[in-house]
Amino acid sequence: MAAPVPWACCAVLAAAAAVVYTQRHSPQEAPHVQYERLGSDVTLPCGTANWDAAVTWRVNGTDLAPDLLNGSQLVLRGLELGHSGLYACFHRDSWHLRHQVLLHVGLPPREPVLSCRSNTYPKGFYCNWHLPTPTYIPNTFNVTVLHGSKIMVCEKDPALKNRCHIRYMHLFSTIKYKVSISVSNALGHNATAITFDEFTIVKPDPPENVVARPVPSNPRRLEVTWQTPSTWPDPESFPLKFFLRYRPLILDQWQHVELSDGTAHTITDAYAGKEYIIQVAAKDNEIGTWSDWSVAAHATPWTEEPRHLTTEAQAAETTTSTTSSLAPPPTTKICDPGELGSGGGPSAPFLVSVPVTLALAAAAATASNLLI
Amino acid sequence: MDEGDSWGMLACLCTVLWHLPAVPALNRTGDLGPGPSIQKTYDLTRYLEHQLRSLAGTYLNYLGPPFNEPDFNPPRLGAETLPRATVDLEVWRSLNDKLRLTQNYEAYSHLLCYLRGLNRQAATAELRRSLAHFCTSLQGLLGSIAGVMAALGYPLPQPLPGTEPTWTPGPAHSDFLQKMDDFWLLKELQTWLWRSAKDFNRLKKKMQPPAAAVTLHLGAHGF
Numbered sequence: 297m298a299a300p301v302p303w304a305c306c307a308v309l310a311a312a313a314a315v316v317y318t319q320r321h322s323p324q325e326a327p328h329v330q331y332e333r334l335g336s337d338v339t340l341p342c343g344t345a346n347w348d349a350a351v352t353w354r355v356n357g358t359d360l361a362p363d364l365l366n367g368s369q370l371v372l373r374g375l376e377l378g379h380s381g382l383y384a385c386f387h388r389d390s391w392h393l394r395h396q397v398l399l400h401v402g403l404p405p406r407e408p409v410l411s412c413r414s415n416t417y418p419k420g421f422y423c424n425w426h427l428p429t430p431t432y433i434p435n436t437f438n439v440t441v442l443h444g445s446k447i448m449v450c451e452k453d454p455a456l457k458n459r460c461h462i463r464y465m466h467l468f469s470t471i472k473y474k475v476s477i478s479v480s481n482a483l484g485h486n487a488t489a490i491t492f493d494e495f496t497i498v499k500p501d502p503p504e505n506v507v508a509r510p511v512p513s514n515p516r517r518l519e520v521t522w523q524t525p526s527t528w529p530d531p532e533s534f535p536l537k538f539f540l541r542y543r544p545l546i547l548d549q550w551q552h553v554e555l556s557d558g559t560a561h562t563i564t565d566a567y568a569g570k571e572y573i574i575q576v577a578a579k580d581n582e583i584g585t586w587s588d589w590s591v592a593a594h595a596t597p598w599t600e601e602p603r604h605l606t607t608e609a610q611a612a613e614t615t616t617s618t619t620s621s622l623a624p625p626p627t628t629k630i631c632d633p634g635e636l637g638s639g640g641g642p643s644a645p646f647l648v649s650v651p652v653t654l655a656l657a658a659a660a661a662t663a664s665n666l667l668i
Numbered sequence: 669m670d671e672g673d674s675w676g677m678l679a680c681l682c683t684v685l686w687h688l689p690a691v692p693a694l695n696r697t698g699d700l701g702p703g704p705s706i707q708k709t710y711d712l713t714r715y716l717e718h719q720l721r722s723l724a725g726t727y728l729n730y731l732g733p734p735f736n737e738p739d740f741n742p743p744r745l746g747a748e749t750l751p752r753a754t755v756d757l758e759v760w761r762s763l764n765d766k767l768r769l770t771q772n773y774e775a776y777s778h779l780l781c782y783l784r785g786l787n788r789q790a791a792t793a794e795l796r797r798s799l800a801h802f803c804t805s806l807q808g809l810l811g812s813i814a815g816v817m818a819a820l821g822y823p824l825p826q827p828l829p830g831t832e833p834t835w836t837p838g839p840a841h842s843d844f845l846q847k848m849d850d851f852w853l854l855k856e857l858q859t860w861l862w863r864s865a866k867d868f869n870r871l872k873k874k875m876q877p878p879a880a881a882v883t884l885h886l887g888a889h890g891f
Contacts, residue, residue: 311681418757445742467760468863469754470855472741472820491741495862533761582865 326381327396329434331482332375334403341372343386343395350388356381375401377432402433404484410477412490415587417498417580419529420463423450425477435481444471469494498584500536501525503559504578508595515568518542518595521560522576525587534571539577539586546569556581571596702819703875707813711866712741716805717861724854728828730795731847746845747852750782753859765874766822768867773813774825777861779807782853816871 332338340353353360364371372379383397386395394610406428414421430508441448446571462473476489503522511517520540524531535557541550544567555561566572575589727735751774763771780803787799814824 464757465755466754468755468859470852470859471744471754474741491739530875534866534871535869535873553752581869582717583862 313447325396327384328612329398329400329403331400333372333483333512334375334377334401334565336375336430337371337373338375339366339396340372340385340399341395341503342368342370344474345394345510349594350389351385351394353382353383354384357591360473366549366570367390377401380432381457383534386459390396390446398610400433402481402483402600403429403431405431405435405479405481405486408477408479409438409484410475410488410490412475412492412497414494414498414584415501415527417534417584418464419498421497422453422459422461422462423477424456428456431481431483431499433483434562435479438478440476443469448473450475454643461582464494467494498580500580500584501527502587503578504590506574506576506590506593508574508593510595510598511562512598513601515597515599516566517564518566518572519560520574520593521562523559526579528578529610535581536578537581539579540565540574541576541589542572542574544572546570566595566597568612571600624664675757701875702816703872705812705815706868709809710814710865711830712805712809712812713861713868716800716802716809717858717865719802720854720858720861723802724858725853726798727795728851733851735847735851740851742848742851743764744852745848747849748772749778749858750852750856751778753856754861755863758872765820765871766817768871769813769817769820769822770825772860772864773810773817775810776806776810776813779818779853779857779860780810785859786850849881859885 345368349368351368353370380401385394398515408425409429410425412421412423439450441450449461450462453459456615472493474490474491478487506522508518508520511519524536538555543550570593574593577586577589579586734740783803
């Protein structure tokens with residue numbers, strides 16, 4: 297009376313039966329999970345089997361040499377990370393599965409590293425943590441925040457799993473905050489704590505959108521603008537001051553300017569024609585520490601376009617356009633190639649201020665004139 | 669003098685000082701508005717905060733461990749009469765100018781009084797000198813705040829009967845507890861100076877003359 301069973305259903309059932317048959321065990325037990333310390337020795341008994349039972353051990357499906365056995369127990373010495381895996385022992389003759397162990401080799405946690413920072417003062421602060429060395433097995437962290445005797449909630453960050461956020465309830469508190477973290481895994485436990493005053497952990501994010509522009513008709517100026525970091529919630533009541541540093545790419549030494557307000561500054565001592573790198577940092581006016589340096593802005597001061605020449609040197613001139621970062625500053629005096637032929641004299645000094653290729657082209661022109 | 673009365677004695681002294689005539693209003697700054705004197709007050713809080721850093725370091729070393737340890741985090745017990753800088757964020761933000769200035773004035777009046785008491789007990793001459801110098805600067809800050817309040821037409825706070833610190837014989841203060849009181853005094857002073865900088869920043873922003881108009885004017889002249 298039963299409806300005909302679809303062929304696919306039959307095939308699945310048959311496959312399942314075959315698997316059970318080859319496994320030849322009943323009933324299947326879940327593997328025993330075991331954590332062991334890196335470098336240690338471990339002896340795995342084959343479930344409830346007698347010591348003198350005849351068994352074969354396999355790891356991840358691969359047979360293990362019998363010399364590792366102590367009776368029916370598997371002995372592993374000097375555990376390495378590679379020893380992690382699924383160990384199974386079978387009755388030697390019937391291949392009946394006796395016992396399974398899922399072995400994880402790892403380490404107990406070392407003291408975690410904990411740090412807290414307020415980049416959103418006066419809204420709140422966040423704390424980050426990590427382990428200095430990996431444990432290779434799962435760890436759980438527990439963070440508690442105390443303000444005096446009051447417990448505060450640390451909300452987990454939605455994206456980062458090693459960060460949580462605390463909201464300030466009161467400002468200008470004389471009582472320190474104490475953040476404690478404990479970490480534990482199957483092999484051990486560790487903890488650490490830090491205490492700090494409200495003000496000491498304030499560190500804004502770097503300024504955003506740093507833009508540097510040349511100033512037309514001013515070969516030694518660069519105009520720099522930036523924005524207060526978007527994470528700083530109240531720049532009106534908690535103003536930021538800024539620190540600007542700049543240098544030409546070809547030099548190593550920075551110049552610094554501290555600005556107590558405003559989000560713009562004009563550099564007036566730039567080397568003409570040199571490309572500059574500029575960065576800005578921010579700090580609350582009174583408390584905390586400087587932010588990291590912003591993303592760098594690059595700019596070259598304005599330089600005058602060289603006037604077109606009417607000689608053969610004109611072709612060479614286009615290769616020495618003013619966008620070259622090492623082009624010497626232009627002069628209003630254009631070197632007349634004709635002057636070069638008369639063996640130096642008063643025209644010689646002008647060679648110094650002319651682009652090198654222009655001079656060479658001029659010399660070539662002169663040479664070709666001489667050869668005619 | 670019985671140590672147990674130390675805070676009480678200070679309280680008594682404080683009430684005396686409270687009634688001393690305050691610095692008269694600075695009539696001349698009234699012409700420019702309160703802006704310059706607010707700026708001056710702000711600058712004074714920064715100067716005092718800087719001065720306090722070295723003074724507190726020296727004094728805490730004099731008190732010895734654990735007071736001079738950076739992680740020292742005792743519960744706030746005792747020192748009930750110290751004016752507390754801590755305030756709810758929204759409450760602080762919404763303080764009106766008069767209240768903001770009054771709270772600052774009252775706080776520093778009390779703190780100055782307690783600080784003078786500290787000075788009397790300080791063991792070394794060098795400490796007494798530093799404390800005396802700081803007290804003078806703090807007195808200057810008080811005068812500056814008074815000047816701002818006068819320029820804005822606010823009356824100087826007069827202590828109401830019952831709210832002023834009264835002389836009550838307290839429990840006998842051990843040496844350690846006395847040191848704890850000193851510790852909290854310095855801590856509260858430091859926090860108040862940070863808070864005042866923010867308070868006067870806020871006042872400065874509110875009182876700012878239309879600066880935008882000034883810079884536009886300069887811009888038109890091709891600067």
